[in-house]
Amino acid sequence: MNICRTSVLAGLCVLVAGWAHAQPAIFKDADYKLGEKLIADSKCVACHVSKVGGDGSAIYKPQGRINTAAFLRGMVEQCNTELNLGMFPEDVSAVAAVLNRDHYKFK
Ligand code: HEC
Numbered sequence: 001m002n003i004c005r006t007s008v009l010a011g012l013c014v015l016v017a018g019w020a021h022a023q024p025a026i027f028k029d030a031d032y033k034l035g036e037k038l039i040a041d042s043k044c045v046a047c048h049v050s051k052v053g054g055d056g057s058a059i060y061k062p063q064g065r066i067n068t069a070a071f072l073r074g075m076v077e078q079c080n081t082e083l084n085l086g087m088f089p090e091d092v093s094a095v096a097a098v099l100n101r102d103h104y105k106f107k
Contacts, residue, residue, distance in 0.1 A: 023097060024069035024106055030097030031090065038095050042085055060103040069106040072096050 023030070039045065048056030066072050073096040080087045087095070100106055 022107065023100065026069055026073060027093060027097035027100060029093075031094045032098055032101070034091065035094030035096075035098035038087065038091055039098060042083075042087075042095075044079075044095075057103060060099060062104045066104065067106075069096070069100055069104075072100055072104055072106065 045056045048059040052058040066075055073093060076096045076099070077092050079085070080092055
């Protein structure tokens with residue numbers, strides 16, 4: 001946003017950016033850097049790409065059966081168990097928080 005480069009508006013833009021990244025309470029303490037790393041390291045994307053093609057993000061269906069932040073976290077937990085990824089609860093939250101921020105956008 002070029003308009004953000006003008007100092008008068010910078011404060012406002014930070015505020016708006018903050019709103020845009022508002023996340024549900026269950027992801028309040030999530031570690032986004034960790035989540036991004038886990039998604040990259042856990043072959044999530046590679047496998048999703050093999051299923052749906054493209055960049056794999058078509059597997060995430062915000063309008064589908066997953067319809068709350070808690071449900072999304074539960075889905076990641078289930079993948080963790082089924083795929084034997086050995087993620088800790090805070091890892092699961094971090095991954096779900098990143099998916100929510102980038103794809104599902106639950107409030
Ligand atoms: C071995 C393949 C494979 C791996 C690895 C994998 N997934 Fe998936 N994932 C799938 C398939 C297949 C589906 C679609 C299942 C369905 O629609 O019932 C899916 C669906 C999902 C969904 C639900 C999408 C939606 O909106 O319905 C989420 C969330 C998800 N995966 C997260 C992850 C995460 C996070 C990881 C890595 C930690 C991961 N998956 C690793 C195969 C995989």
